[in-house]
Amino acid sequence: MPKTTPANALAAMEDGTLLALVGQGDENAMGAIFDRYSRVVYSVALRVLRDPSAAEDVLQEVFMQIWRKPESMVVNRATMGAWLAVVARNRSIDTLRRQKPSDSVEEVVLPSGVDVAADAERTHMMERARAVMGRMPVEQRKTLEMAFFDGLTHSEIADTTGDPLVTVKSRIRTALLLLRKAMTA
Known part of the structure; x- marks a missing residue:
């Protein structure tokens, strides 16, 4: 059974320490990372996707990636907040690319401010x-x-x-x- 660190001790820990604990299966450490950075990830995803439901899906994917592969985050390369914002942006763009247009091409009217x-x-x-x-x-x-x-x-x-x-x-x-x-x- 994975060990869990008391929630009050996690608040003061650095991101690298929290990631190491996540690597050991510490759910409370994962919760602390989620509490710190979920707003950043969600707001970036929402800004790109303009769809709250799709932004929530990206939020879940990003944090599931951390849970499954905490070693994918290199702490010395960037701050965790910046790294998560980039990952959220990239996942959101990928989501947009995977979406199929709901209207047929013939029905789409593209407004143009250009004469x-x-x-x-x-x-x-x-x-x-x-x-x-x-x-x-x-x-x-x-x-x-x-x-x-x-x-x-x-x-x-x-x-x-x-x-x-x-x-x-x-x-x-x-x-x-x-x-x-x-x-x-």
Whole structure:
């Protein structure tokens, strides 16, 4: 018959000691581990599964694993709470993967917050803008990129490049006119 440690002595014990006692068949030690970590395991499983019944099943599986194979937990590698949270998450994901869809594929409506037509138009416009920018002279393209992508002012661009301020302004204006012409064509 397995020995049991008094419950009041278990509360102060470290996780490694409790696992060693579980390995010897100590039910009270298993109860102490369950009392410490069942909330963590259940909340992780519930967050992943969104189903209280399935989360309870994962909770039971995780603690049954500890009871059957306490040596599977390596205490020096991670804290028991962290290890159990990862195990609960992985078991929950496995549970989701095993579930068969209840609706046929034809009946499933997938809501989308994406406007596909607008995305396609935006992509087309970006490709046109890239093509126009690729044909610009290097100095003009770099000046435009510094203004729009780096957020530099005309004066900061002039200081960075060493070009006169009027040249920087002229390059940006010419580049914007080229882009506008390409976008409206």
